[in-house]
Amino acid sequence: MKLHFVIAEAALELVPEPLWRESSVKRDAERRAQEAGSILLDRSVHHSAMLKLSDGYRRGRPDLVHLTLLNVTSTPLHQDGKARVYIHTLDDSVLEFGEGARPPKSYARFRNLMEKLLVERPESGLVSVRDATLPQLLKGMGTDYSAGLSVQGAPERLEALAGKLAQKKDPAVVVGGFPRGHFLPRDLKAFDTLVRIDERALDAHVVAARVVYEVEKATKDQR
Amino acid sequence: MKLHFVIAEAALELVPEPLWRESSVKRDAERRAQEAGSILLDRSVHHSAMLKLSDGYRRGRPDLVHLTLLNVTSTPLHQDGKARVYIHTLDDSVLEFGEGARPPKSYARFRNLMEKLLVERPESGLVSVRDATLPQLLKGMGTDYSAGLSVQGAPERLEALAGKLAQKKDPAVVVGGFPRGHFLPRDLKAFDTLVRIDERALDAHVVAARVVYEVEKATKDQR
Numbered sequence: 001m002k003l004h005f006v007i008a009e010a011a012l013e014l015v016p017e018p019l020w021r022e023s024s025v026k027r028d029a030e031r032r033a034q035e036a037g038s039i040l041l042d043r044s045v046h047h048s049a050m051l052k053l054s055d056g057y058r059r060g061r062p063d064l065v066h067l068t069l070l071n072v073t074s075t076p077l078h079q080d081g082k083a084r085v086y087i088h089t090l091d092d093s094v095l096e097f098g099e100g101a102r103p104p105k106s107y108a109r110f111r112n113l114m115e116k117l118l119v120e121r122p123e124s125g126l127v128s129v130r131d132a133t134l135p136q137l138l139k140g141m142g143t144d145y146s147a148g149l150s151v152q153g154a155p156e157r158l159e160a161l162a163g164k165l166a167q168k169k170d171p172a173v174v175v176g177g178f179p180r181g182h183f184l185p186r187d188l189k190a191f192d193t194l195v196r197i198d199e200r201a202l203d204a205h206v207v208a209a210r211v212v213y214e215v216e217k218a219t220k221d222q223r
Numbered sequence: 224m225k226l227h228f229v230i231a232e233a234a235l236e237l238v239p240e241p242l243w244r245e246s247s248v249k250r251d252a253e254r255r256a257q258e259a260g261s262i263l264l265d266r267s268v269h270h271s272a273m274l275k276l277s278d279g280y281r282r283g284r285p286d287l288v289h290l291t292l293l294n295v296t297s298t299p300l301h302q303d304g305k306a307r308v309y310i311h312t313l314d315d316s317v318l319e320f321g322e323g324a325r326p327p328k329s330y331a332r333f334r335n336l337m338e339k340l341l342v343e344r345p346e347s348g349l350v351s352v353r354d355a356t357l358p359q360l361l362k363g364m365g366t367d368y369s370a371g372l373s374v375q376g377a378p379e380r381l382e383a384l385a386g387k388l389a390q391k392k393d394p395a396v397v398v399g400g401f402p403r404g405h406f407l408p409r410d411l412k413a414f415d416t417l418v419r420i421d422e423r424a425l426d427a428h429v430v431a432a433r434v435v436y437e438v439e440k441a442t443k444d445q446r
Contacts, residue, residue, distance in 0.1 A: 044329035063329045067293060074426045106267035106286045107330035203297045209432035 001166055003083040003173065003215050004141050005072050007204065008134050008148075008187060009090045010177030011061035014118050015041045015049075022049030038119050040111055058178040059090060065177050066110045067205035069103050075209075077216040086137060087177065093118065094132040101126045135190035138172055146172040146192045149211070151201045152182055153194035161195055162214035166221075173211050175204045224389055226306040226396065226438050227364050228295050230427065231357050231371075232313045232407060233400030234284035237341050238264045238272075245272030261342050263334055281401040282313060288400050289333045290428035292326050298432075300439040309360060310400065316341065317355045324349045358413035361395055369395040369415045372434070374424045375405055376417035384418055385437035389444075396434050398427045 019025050020036040024046045029036040041060040043050055050056040065087060077083045087095040095117060097103070104110045113127075121129040138146050145168045147161060165171040174191065176183060188194065197207070242248050243259035247269045252259040264283040266273055273279040288310060300306045310318040318340060320326070327333045336350075344352040361369050368391045370384060388394040397414065399406060411417065420430070 042329075044327075044332055067290065067328065070290060070428065071294070071432060074429050076421065076423060076425070079423075104267075105290065106265075109267055198299065200299060200302075202299070205293065206297050206432070209294060209429070210436050213433050213436065 001082065001168060001219055002170055003077065003165065003212070004086065004143055004170060005083055005208070005212070006086045006088055006134070006137065006172060006174040007065060007068050007177040007208075008088045008174045009058070009184060010065045010087050011059050011179065012065045012087060012089050012114060012177065013041050013059065013091055013093075014115070015039055015046070016053075019046070019049045019052065022046070022052070024049045034115075038115055040115055040118075042111075058181050061179050062111060062114060063107065064179060064204060066103075066107055067203075068175065068177060068208045069097075070105060071205045071208040072212055073097065073101065073103055075212045075216065077212050077219075082219065083212060083215075086141075088132070088134050088137055090178070092131060092133050093121075094130050094137050096128050096130075098126045098128075134174070134187040138174075138190050141170065141172065143170045143172040144168050145170075146174065146190065148174045148183060148188065148191035148194045149197060149207055150176065150183055150194055151196055153196040156195045156197065158197040158210060158214050159218075161197065162211065162218040165215055166218035173215075175207050175211075177204055224305065224391060224442055225393055226300065226388065226435070227309065227366055227393060228306055228431070228435070229309045229311055229357070229360065229395060229397040230288060230291050230400040230431075231311045231397045231410060232281070233288045233310050234282050234402065235288045235310060235312050235337060235400065236264050236282065236314055236316075237338070238262055238269065239276075242269070242272045242275065245269070245275070247272045257338075261338055263338055263341075265334075281404050284402050285334060285337060286330065287402060287427060289326075289330055290426075291398065291400060291431045292320075293328060294428045294431040295435055296320070296324065296326055298435045298439065300435050300442075305442065306435060306438075309364075311355070311357050311360055313401070315354060315356050316344075317353050317360050319351050319353075321349045321351075357397070357410040361397075361413050364393065364395065366393045366395040367391050369397065369413065371397045371406060371411065371414035371417045372420060372430055373399065373406055373417055374419055376419040379418045379420065381420040381433055381437050382441075384420065385434065385441040388438055389441035396438075398430050398434075400427055
């Protein structure tokens, strides 16, 4: 089994052109001696500029993506090469992390790495970047079972879901990489199942830690 | 049951006076328009200055403390008031987080909050700060069972440990808030038990997520 872990519709992107002349963006870019178009959109810095975005409530949260990513890559499952992580962004870029990838725990270093990747878009290396919608990504990775996690899904115990995933060859788990809201209809249709693992809405980084842990336990039980 | 979760000997402190005149520290303080003595020591920024510290390998990693903290406070167990978090620093300060505390997910905001707390040392509020060694902290909180987690401990399945903790009234779990090394002898003696929950050394933030999750499950089973 290899778990394909997808952080989907992630609130990770470079500052879009309509915001380049906003004062909070210009100040941040100058302070960091960067172009406005090559820095990450970040609500904690660009809040006032983001008020101009109609879907701003689900954008500009690289901090959440970072937390979620680390809760997958720091685990034994990932270190053993049994999990692979993908970040699918809201604007349909996919960052795929290779097996040895160990993303930086320092947020500033993570931010710098993401900016470099989104500007240079390398086609190979420890992290590769390409254009793909979520359905294209899931189809392309050849998954034999994909589960989206959402409060809109059918309630299922996480242990039961992990047991199913562990019996597949290339299962995919998809969590939303955004602070509020639900998966877009265009992406929902890509899942084999939509599951709710808790009574309440859990943060993506908490879901990531729990899913990986239960899959790790389920694959151990099978040995 | 209320779980007392302690991040111990944490690599979190203000820049110590002997490093105030180091160039990497001065540059950082100037850029942020702060005094050198009121910013957090951070290896990702002050690496060259930290080479002067003999125990630098276990200091200056507020990023790890942040990740670990969020993996406790974002959980249902904590949101339900059944977990309380403490950060005990290597230089024996204790930050105690009140029930409603929701530390910022943005690292920059977390850093600013920690700096304010360590400078002002409020005795009450959502987060209070006081002087205490780890043994003093554990004694003062009135715990009836304390488990330190370490690769030096006796192997035990996490589910079994969580089951024991869930049967106590005020169990304490202690994880190391440092990147490398082990608990200091002066602190080891404070634990009722020292447990190893995995074959390999896990990052503190991974341990935090797993412990809280298993305790949450164990307390649900008891209902």
